[in-house]
Amino acid sequence: MYQFFLDAWAALRLRFYPKTHYRYSPLIIVPVLLTLGLINMANMSQLLGHQAGITVFILALTVLRWGILGMTMQTILGYYSKQPGQWYGYVLVTEALILPMIAMLYWPQALATAGSFWLIWTMVVQVSGFVRISQQNVFKVALAYIIYFLVTSLAGGMLLLVFSTMGWLDINSMAQSFQQILTIPAAETGMR
Known part of the structure; x- marks a missing residue:
């Protein structure tokens, strides 16, 4: 774990x-993905509502996003490169850079600006690493991100459908929670 933090x-x-x-062992990969999933779940709990299946859904979505980003970068950037190896470890390191965002849950107003800059910096770090390590131009990395976004949206929708079909999530309850989030700011500002 020490080497992971140094990286x-x-x-x-x-x-x-x-x-x-x-390259990291499952003893590092699993706890990091679990922690990332729990942070994502805490950030999205107001948006998605409080249901028993939300935690498992967000954890599965976190693992899915990690895998799709690693696979997409390997497919797009690996096609043009002769370097061996996979991108999953690098994706894990750069995704773990959002771990300090847990502080935003405790002090959202005080850390809003700093949190925004931190998220922007972590994205700059991830993109810079893809460009430098693969020795490809930023446009190929951007293409890979576009494909990643499309595949993740499709896979996330399918995962949501599976969870809904199995009865683990109630999409109507999620829509009501989302509607409440949208109406609270409008009521506070007097806008409609």
């Missing part, structure tokens, strides 16, 4: 290694 610290400073360097 994350190096990435924050825009220091990257070959993608074969970012």
Whole structure:
């Protein structure tokens, strides 16, 4: 785990290694993905409502996003590169950079600006790493992100459908929670 944090610290400073360097055991991958999923769940609980299946859905969605981003980058950037190795470890390191965002749950107003800058920086770090490590131009990385977004949207929708069909999530309850989130700011500002 210590090497994982050193790799994350190096990435924050825009220091990257070959993608074969970012290999981690399941004893690191599983806790990091679990932590990321729980942070995502805490951030999205107001939006999605409080249902028993939300936690498992968000955890599954986090793992799905990680896998799709690694696979997409490998497919698009690996096609043009002769470098061996997979992108899953690097994606895990850069996704873990959002872990400090847990503080936003406790002090949302005080850390709103700093949190926004932090999220922007983590995105810059991830994109910079893909460009530098793959030695491809930013347009190929952008193409990979577009494909990642489309595939993730489709897979996330299918996952939501599976959870709804199995009775683990109630989409109507989620829609009501989302509607309440939209109406609260309008009521506070007097806008409709």
